[in-house]
Structures are given as C-alpha cells and as structure tokens.
Amino acid sequence: MSNTLLIILLAFAAAALIAFVMFSRRRTPSTTAPQENLPPAPVAEQLIPLGQRRIVNESEHQIPRRHLDDNAMKVVYRLQDAGFEGYLVGGCIRDLLLGHTPKDFDIATSAHPEEAEELFRRGRLIGRRFKLLHVRFGREVIEVATFRASHDQEETTQDQARTAATGMILRDNVYGTIEEDALRRDFTINALYYDVRDHTVLDFANGYPDLKQRQLRMIGDARERYREDPVRMLRAARFAAKLGFEVEPGTAAPIRELAALLGNVSPARLFDEVLKLLQSGHGEASYRQLQRFGLFAFLFPQTDAALEHDEYPVETLLINALCNTDRRLSQGKSVTPAFLFAALLWYPLQLRIKQLEQISDLPPIPLLHEAANQVLAEQVRSTAIPRRFSTPVREIWELQLRLPRRQGKKADQLMEHPRFRAAYDLLVLRENSGEPLQGLSQWWTDYQSSNPMTRRDMVPADQDDKPRRKRRRRPRNRPTQDSRPSNE
Structure with a gap:
C-alpha cells in the first residue's frame, strides 16, 4: 500500500513539474520572436528625463544577434580592445527594432577621429564640418563618429564649432560623452545605442517608447534644431514616409514656417537628400510629405x-x-x-x-x-x-x-x-x-x-529608302597643252 501511495505522489509531482515548465516557457519571450508580438507598455510609464539612461534588455528588444553586421562588430570590438567605448547606433538599431534590414551600420565611439584612424589600416577620415572615419571592408563602408557634445561648452574653440547668423551649424567637432551625443542627435528614434558587450539597447531620449508608438519626435526645441541644420526638415518628411510614422505636433509645427532655410543649404547636399527622398523606394509617399510641409517648392x-x-x-x-x-x-x-x-x-x-x-x-x-x-x-x-x-x-x-x-x-x-x-x-x-x-x-x-x-x-516607307539615281559627274575641264603652266 505504501509503495502504491509513493508512486501516486511521484506521478503528481512529475505532472506539476511539467505544468510549471510549460507555464514558464509561455511566460518567457523567445529572443527570435518578431517585435510586433510584444505589446507596448503605456508610454507614460516609460518616459524618463532627457539624458538619463534607460537599459532595454535583450529579452525585451529581441534583436536577433545573427542580424548584426559582422564587419561593424569587428570595428566595435577593435575600439573596445583599445580602451574606447563603441556602440552600434542610429538608423541600424531603429530598423532592427522594427524588423527591417538596415541599409548600413554606423558606430559611435569615445575615440577622437584621429585616435580611431590609427586603429584601422583601411580607415580614412572624411569631412570638415563633421569629421568622420570610414572603415572599408571590400565594398562595405562602416562609418565611425565620435561622441558629439553641445556647442555651449566654455572650452569650445572656433576650430571645433562654428555657427552661421541663421543658427545653422557650419562646423560640429565638439566632442563629449555618450549622454551628450544622444541629445545632439535629431530624432529620438535615432538616439538608440546597441552595446555589444551585454546586447542591451541604451536609450537616453525616450526613443524606445516613441518607436513603440510609431512617432517621430525631435530631440530638444524643434525650431532651434531646424535652424541648426535645415536638412532635418527633409529628414522628418523622409522618415515619416519611409517608416509610416506620425510626426509629433511639436516637431511638425515649425517646418512650413522655416522651409525657406533650405536656401542656405548647398545644392550638392540637397541633391543627395533628393535621391534619398525620391529614389529609395518610398518616393510617392515622400512627395506627399514634402507637399504637406511646404518643402517641395x-x-x-x-x-x-x-x-x-x-x-x-x-x-x-x-x-x-x-x-x-x-x-x-x-x-x-x-x-x-x-x-x-x-x-x-x-x-x-x-x-x-x-x-x-x-x-x-x-x-x-x-x-x-x-x-x-x-x-x-x-x-x-x-x-x-x-x-x-x-x-x-x-x-x-x-x-x-x-x-x-x-x-x-x-x-x-x-x-x-x-x-x-x-x-x-x-x-x-x-x-x-x-x-x-x-x-x-x-x-x-x-x-x-x-x-x-x-x-x-x-x-x-520613307523616300530616303527608295533607290536614288546616280548623278552623272561632269568631266573636269582638263587644261590643254597650251594652257598648262610652263616650267620655263
């Protein structure tokens, strides 16, 4: 009898263990599940003060590691091995969170451009207004940018930063921390950093909740940021068209009024922006956004x-x-x-x-x-x-x-x-x-x-196709013996 009771108790225990494991698996999200399956938490509960660090764990953001670019990872590891900070940043992280395939991968680092250049044999510094390092792997180029900071710092020199009378930034080589760099970026959804050490996403500008809400929001005062770089107005139209996001009212309001500032941007730079707007697969939607904000003219x-x-x-x-x-x-x-x-x-x-x-x-x-x-x-x-x-x-x-x-x-x-x-x-x-x-x-x-x-x-039939009668040439009047010039 005691043996029968023991067997029954063991059977109940095994059933309870199996039920617990199955329940745990249902509660634990898979790291490869699509992002759309995660219900977003209320935005009000996720907002943090600008510049404060939010850490989004891999179990929450669910970016598959296999989707990370190998060459970009090599660059980050090389920077970290040399004692610098290095993160995947910007559009590549935004696209991965949305389930899209990034067109390219960018990196932000604490290393100054010259310091980073020394680490890569295939690296080349470009730009004067905004110094960048391009590291080439065959046909692929990984862009490495140093953390930027505000121009308000007392130690900022004329060589590091220069601003036009309209407020447009002419030179932006003021370096700072990752927190300062995040706040210098344009939209919150582009201020997300991927830490390859623990595979977390760092958010300093409430970009993660904005991404969940499919909302495009400018970091800081939109009017001032557009004056710093009028191309940001075109970027707002482009991201709204490309991602299908709604432009936050405070971000959208000043655009039509400040659209004329595009006249201060070089035609060569605007040509590149036009190609991004109209020749990237979302041209029709971009045109409608340009007309909506009065930018097309x-x-x-x-x-x-x-x-x-x-x-x-x-x-x-x-x-x-x-x-x-x-x-x-x-x-x-x-x-x-x-x-x-x-x-x-x-x-x-x-x-x-x-x-x-x-x-x-x-x-x-x-x-x-x-x-x-x-x-x-x-x-x-x-x-x-x-x-x-x-x-x-x-x-x-x-x-x-x-x-x-x-x-x-x-x-x-x-x-x-x-x-x-x-x-x-x-x-x-x-x-x-x-x-x-x-x-x-x-x-x-x-x-x-x-x-x-x-x-x-x-x-x-064309008249030119009909056979033409050959015109008889008139014989040349050859000079007679008497009319030939004499050598005498």
Whole structure:
C-alpha cells in the first residue's frame, strides 16, 4: 500500500513539474520572436528625463544577434580592445527594432577621429564640418563618429564649432560623452545605442517608447534644431514616409514656417537628400510629405510653379514617375536620377519652350536645347545635377521630339540609342498621365515586341529608302597643252 501511495505522489509531482515548465516557457519571450508580438507598455510609464539612461534588455528588444553586421562588430570590438567605448547606433538599431534590414551600420565611439584612424589600416577620415572615419571592408563602408557634445561648452574653440547668423551649424567637432551625443542627435528614434558587450539597447531620449508608438519626435526645441541644420526638415518628411510614422505636433509645427532655410543649404547636399527622398523606394509617399510641409517648392521651384497650369497633367506625371521608380526598386531593378529629373522637369521645359517661341524663330531641336539649358541652369540653383546625369536628361528630352518620327529606318535607329529605353518609359508615362499623344506609346510598345517582318509593315516607307539615281559627274575641264603652266 505504501509503495502504491509513493508512486501516486511521484506521478503528481512529475505532472506539476511539467505544468510549471510549460507555464514558464509561455511566460518567457523567445529572443527570435518578431517585435510586433510584444505589446507596448503605456508610454507614460516609460518616459524618463532627457539624458538619463534607460537599459532595454535583450529579452525585451529581441534583436536577433545573427542580424548584426559582422564587419561593424569587428570595428566595435577593435575600439573596445583599445580602451574606447563603441556602440552600434542610429538608423541600424531603429530598423532592427522594427524588423527591417538596415541599409548600413554606423558606430559611435569615445575615440577622437584621429585616435580611431590609427586603429584601422583601411580607415580614412572624411569631412570638415563633421569629421568622420570610414572603415572599408571590400565594398562595405562602416562609418565611425565620435561622441558629439553641445556647442555651449566654455572650452569650445572656433576650430571645433562654428555657427552661421541663421543658427545653422557650419562646423560640429565638439566632442563629449555618450549622454551628450544622444541629445545632439535629431530624432529620438535615432538616439538608440546597441552595446555589444551585454546586447542591451541604451536609450537616453525616450526613443524606445516613441518607436513603440510609431512617432517621430525631435530631440530638444524643434525650431532651434531646424535652424541648426535645415536638412532635418527633409529628414522628418523622409522618415515619416519611409517608416509610416506620425510626426509629433511639436516637431511638425515649425517646418512650413522655416522651409525657406533650405536656401542656405548647398545644392550638392540637397541633391543627395533628393535621391534619398525620391529614389529609395518610398518616393510617392515622400512627395506627399514634402507637399504637406511646404518643402517641395524649395527643391523643385519650377515644377511646383508648373502645378498651377491646368493645361498640363503635371502632378499626375510626377506621381506616375515616382510610383514607377518605387515599383522598379521593389523588383530589384536599377533606376537613374536622370530619368527622375527628366520627368520632374518635363513640363517646366514645355512652358519654357512656349516662352521662347514668342521671341525666337529657332527650329524645334535647337529651341529645345536652349530651353533645356535655361531650365537646368535654374534647377541647379536649388539642387545640383552632376553632368553625368544632366547630359542624359537632355538626351531623354530630345528623344521625345524624335520618337514621333518613325518613317523608314528611323524607328530601328532610335531603338539603338543608349537613352531609348528611358525616353520610351517617359513617353509611356506622359500618355498614361493624360497627355494627348494619339497612341504613340502603344505603337512603340508593339513595335518593340514585333518581329522584323511585322515591323516593316508598321512603318510607312520613307523616300530616303527608295533607290536614288546616280548623278552623272561632269568631266573636269582638263587644261590643254597650251594652257598648262610652263616650267620655263
């Protein structure tokens, strides 16, 4: 009897142990579970004073270690082995927390740029306004930045920091601590640091709760931060479009008022920002954010002015071009800024041609060239267009005049042009946007997919294809014996 009772008690104990283990597994989150499965805690309970350290453990943030870049980890470990602090920081951590694949990995360190450069044989210092170290691993570049601090420090020298009368920072090489560095960053969701030693995320600006709430918030006074760097207004539009986040009211409010400060930014830098906005796979959403905040007019003033002309489907073509670019990028296809600028400036070009027609009697092609020169010259005052892109833009525009001329062998010759495909794509977008082209784009679509025999029937014969009569040359009047010059 005692043996039977003992067996029953052991069975109950085993069942209780199994139930406890199963309950514990359900309570313990997996380190590889998707972030979306974690219900966010109320934001009010998570807010901390700016500059205070919040530590988010791996069991909570659940960033899989296998998603960390090996080369970036090598750089961090090298910095730490040399006695410096080193963290993965910024957009890469933000994207990992959102379940996205980071485009690149950045590192923040306590080492000054010159100190960090000595540690890496493949490192190179770049920048004057903002010194950075680039460490190259084949085609991959890891960017290393020193912790920055506020310009208000008494020991700050003119060489370390310089600010324009508008408040724009011209030089930012004031170094500080990780806490100071976090508060010098733009948005709270970009002020998150990953510590590779214990795999925790450090948050000094309430970026983690803002990320949970899908909210874009500027660190500090938004008006002052935009004056320091007007490009932050473009970044606000870009992150709102890319991430689908809502811009916090205090962050959004000053943008329209301060949008004109973009005029103080170099056109070369704005060209890079335009590519990030419109050629990163979220161009259509970025355009709508730019219009929402009144920023588009300072990037493409001629296109913005053309929107007022009802005779052209300006915005329809613009949105179709951006959607086409987004679709190509989602399919892994290549895109070129030349096509984007050709589409964005196509109707400003048409308006300029009309103006020149009233004061000039140039033929169509020379007239287009002159209008193109003027439109591009005006555009580069806002955003630079490198020559390697401006030349193809001109060729794409010129082909728009040549594509209707399909007689004889001209169609086949046009198809051999290096810009034909881009010009054809623009032609299709123009007609799909409502421009009356009498089915020209469909003709070219059919022509490309037809065999040589069918193509021959699709084009009318050109007089140039008919055999020409050979013109008889008149014999030269050879000098007679008497008329030849004498050597005597």
